[in-house]
Amino acid sequence: MDNIHDVIVIGAGFAGLTAARELAHAGKRVAVLEARDRIGGRTWLDERMGLNLELGGTWVHWTQPHVWAELRRYGIGLAPSPTPQNAYWWNGTRAVAGSPDELFELLDRPNELLAARSREVFPQPFAPLDSTLLADFDGVSLLDEIDLLPIPAEQRALLESFWTLNFNGRIEDAAFTQALRWVAITNGDWKVMFEACATYKIAGGTKALAEAIQADTAADFRFGADVRSIDQDGDGAVVTTADGAEYRAESVVLAVPIQTLPRIAFTPALPVAVESAAEQGQLGLGTKVWFTIEGEHPAFVALGGADWPLNFFQSEYVADGKTFVIGFGPDAHAIDPADTAAVQRILNRLVPDAKVLESVGHSWVDDEYAQETWPMHRIGFLTESLPALQQPHGRIRIAGSDVADGWGGFIDGAIDSALKAARAILIAAQPVAV
Ligand SMILES: Cc1cc2nc3c(=O)[nH]c(=O)nc-3n(C[C@H](O)[C@H](O)[C@H](O)COP(=O)(O)OP(=O)(O)OC[C@H]3O[C@@H](n4cnc5c(N)ncnc54)[C@H](O)[C@@H]3O)c2cc1C
Numbered sequence: 334m335d336n337i338h339d340v341i342v343i344g345a346g347f348a349g350l351t352a353a354r355e356l357a358h359a360g361k362r363v364a365v366l367e368a369r370d371r372i373g374g375r376t377w378l379d380e381r382m383g384l385n386l387e388l389g390g391t392w393v394h395w396t397q398p399h400v401w402a403e404l405r406r407y408g409i410g411l412a413p414s415p416t417p418q419n420a421y422w423w424n425g426t427r428a429v430a431g432s433p434d435e436l437f438e439l440l441d442r443p444n445e446l447l448a449a450r451s452r453e454v455f456p457q458p459f460a461p462l463d464s465t466l467l468a469d470f471d472g473v474s475l476l477d478e479i480d481l482l483p484i485p486a487e488q489r490a491l492l493e494s495f496w497t498l499n500f501n502g503r504i505e506d507a508a509f510t511q512a513l514r515w516v517a518i519t520n521g522d523w524k525v526m527f528e529a530c531a532t533y534k535i536a537g538g539t540k541a542l543a544e545a546i547q548a549d550t551a552a553d554f555r556f557g558a559d560v561r562s563i564d565q566d567g568d569g570a571v572v573t574t575a576d577g578a579e580y581r582a583e584s585v586v587l588a589v590p591i592q593t594l595p596r597i598a599f600t601p602a603l604p605v606a607v608e609s610a611a612e613q614g615q616l617g618l619g620t621k622v623w624f625t626i627e628g629e630h631p632a633f634v635a636l637g638g639a640d641w642p643l644n645f646f647q648s649e650y651v652a653d654g655k656t657f658v659i660g661f662g663p664d665a666h667a668i669d670p671a672d673t674a675a676v677q678r679i680l681n682r683l684v685p686d687a688k689v690l691e692s693v694g695h696s697w698v699d700d701e702y703a704q705e706t707w708p709m710h711r712i713g714f715l716t717e718s719l720p721a722l723q724q725p726h727g728r729i730r731i732a733g734s735d736v737a738d739g740w741g742g743f744i745d746g747a748i749d750s751a752l753k754a755a756r757a758i759l760i761a762a763q764p765v766a767v
Contacts, residue, residue: 338364340758341572341582342552343560346374347747348733348754349588350543351403353552355755356586361762363550364580366558366572368702372547375590375703375734376744378538381693384650384657386623388695390539390707390744394529396519397745399752400542407545410536414649415632421646421683422636425490428683433634436491437524443484443492444523448516455517459739459749462715467510471716475500475507493639497663499530500709501619504639508710511742518739531647539744559702562598563587565727584728584758588751591615591722591735592704599726606721607731613718615708615735617742619663622670624692625655626680635683642668643679655690665706670694707742708735725761730754 338361342353345367357363371377376390392414393400404410420436422429454470479492493504499515500507519525535542547554559575563585572580587594594603594611602608622643629651637644643660650657660676662668668675670692677689697703722736732754737746 336364336578336580338362338553338580338582339762340364340584340586341366341570341580342586342588343572344374344588344733345369345372345547345554345556346588346733347376347400347543347546347744348751349374349586350546350550351748351751352586352588352732352755354546354550355752356758357550357552359755359759361759363552364582365552365554366560366574366580367554367556368559370556372554373539373543375697375706376539376543377695378540381623382625382657382691384652385538386657386693387534387539388621388623389697391534392529392531393535393744394533396525396529397740397743399740399748400743400745403542403546403748404535407542407549409541409545411533412536414532414534414647417634417647418631419633420635421633422491423494423638423641423683424487425638428685436634436636439488439491440495441524443479443482443488444495444516446482446484447478447492448513448521448523451513451517452521454510454513458514458518462719462738468716470513471508471510471713473509474505474712475509475512476504478509478512479504490638491636494636494644497639498636498645498661500616500663501621501661501706502616502663502709503618504616506711507616508712508714510715511710514715514739514741560589560597562600563729564600565729570728582728583762584730586732586751586754586758587729588732588747588754590703590705590708590733591731593702596701599729601727603726604721604724606718607726610714610718610722613711615705615714616711617706617709618665618698619661619706620665620668620670620694620696620698621706622660622662622668622676622692622694624658624660624673624676625690626658627654627688627690628656629654630656630687633684635680637679637683639663641679641682643676646680646683665696665698670696709742725757730757 635646643662734747737750
């Protein structure tokens with residue numbers, strides 16, 4: 334098989350797929366090296382408990398311009414999650430049952446106060462991040478900022494849990510700037526931000542969009558190709574996989590989660606700032622669990638304590654006398670997704686009579702090709718790490734949701750960063766006018 338290409342794309346998540354399509358459309362010979370046996374990366378629609386369930390990334394929104402453009406391009410629509418009828422929450426000392434509007438009302442003022450300066454710090458959320466204001470804010474922890482707010486204890490408890498959900502991780506070291514950027518990008522409206530995060534799925538699942546992009550590229554896909562080294566010399570780059578196969582190309586798009594970079598040996602080494610960003614990693618180290626409960630229940634949401642192993646629940650489907658529910662928690666190692674009894678114990682703190690029948694999930698944190706869920710930034714990431722990650726490293730360009738502007742962390746960010754990486758390679762390859 335021919336192992337010489339113009340560009341090697343490493344990773345077939347949304348970033349890798351998009352980069353491969355762009356480069357192949359421009360006439361480049363492209364190979365995509367993917368360690369898994371499937372495309373999609375941290376999105377994965379798979380049959381569990383009798384239904385096709387999204388085990389990873391799921392929701393998209395029209396405020397996310399890059400993924401929205403892809404959906405329109407391939408004629409793929411949306412599948413709305415059900416509108417919740419009931420809400421349950423932990424007020425810091427006891428469980429409360431009420432309406433979703435009441436829960437939103439409790440979260441409204443705290444979020445308004447928290448994100449009041451979002452548009453000031455991020456006047457243009459996709460623009461390069463060079464303001465001195467940003468430097469001031471990027472050293473601030475989200476939790477410290479929540480602590481400063483003049484709000485009652487119940488609202489503080491709910492706000493902490495809400496942002497623990499958004500980070501899918503502990504928020505002690507969470508960057509306040511990440512929260513501000515999310516709200517800024519939905520024009521300063523935290524409710525639209527939350528709608529973008531958990532309301533509209535892709536019709537046919539993330540798989541439908543990933544397959545549409547893959548079908549639209551002439552790139553040569555190699556699965557089970559776990560890249561372990563990248564050596565650059567004057568002529569190009571040699572990429573070697575775990576089975577010893579070597580691939581040569583002029584350029585490389587490295588579209589893997591940054592947490593996985595230490596698995597690859599780089600010659601020359603990557604800059605210290607990149608190595609240190611990879612070593613420190615992202616804060617999205619939590620879990621997503623799917624489970625069924627007995628009976629067909631009206632749709633509900635539930636927000637538990639920030640330190641619970643599962644702190645948020647959202648029911649998604651009813652079928653065959655069962656209700657399918659998603660649970661999120663901040664620490665992948667605090668609960669085993671298959672431990673039905675543990676899931677039931679936590680759910681029953683808020684929804685006393687619910688009987689959990691079955692539960693499943695994929696541990697992204699223990700998955701060596703991911704090692705994180707959605708990439709949420711620690712303090713200082715935007716100012717200390719992102720600029721270095723976005724630079725070219727010789728013939729290598731890093732792409733992916735981890736290194737995106739704007740909707741970094743989301744499918745949208747993965748696509749955005751890949752469009753930029755592919756464009757940069759195409760521009761660099763053009764003959765210089767004399
Ligand atoms: C539980 C969960 C829920 C989420 N919810 C949402 C959501 O609702 N909406 C949203 O927009 N986003 C969500 N996200 C985030 C979103 O899924 C990701 O940000 C996005 O899919 C990342 O795309 P990517 O291409 O940058 O990286 P990835 O999808 O991680 O793709 C990287 C690819 O590189 C491969 N790879 C890694 N190392 C190597 C190697 N050495 N050699 C070869 N291949 C390698 C991996 O196998 C993978 O296929 C969620 C993520 C998770 C995990």
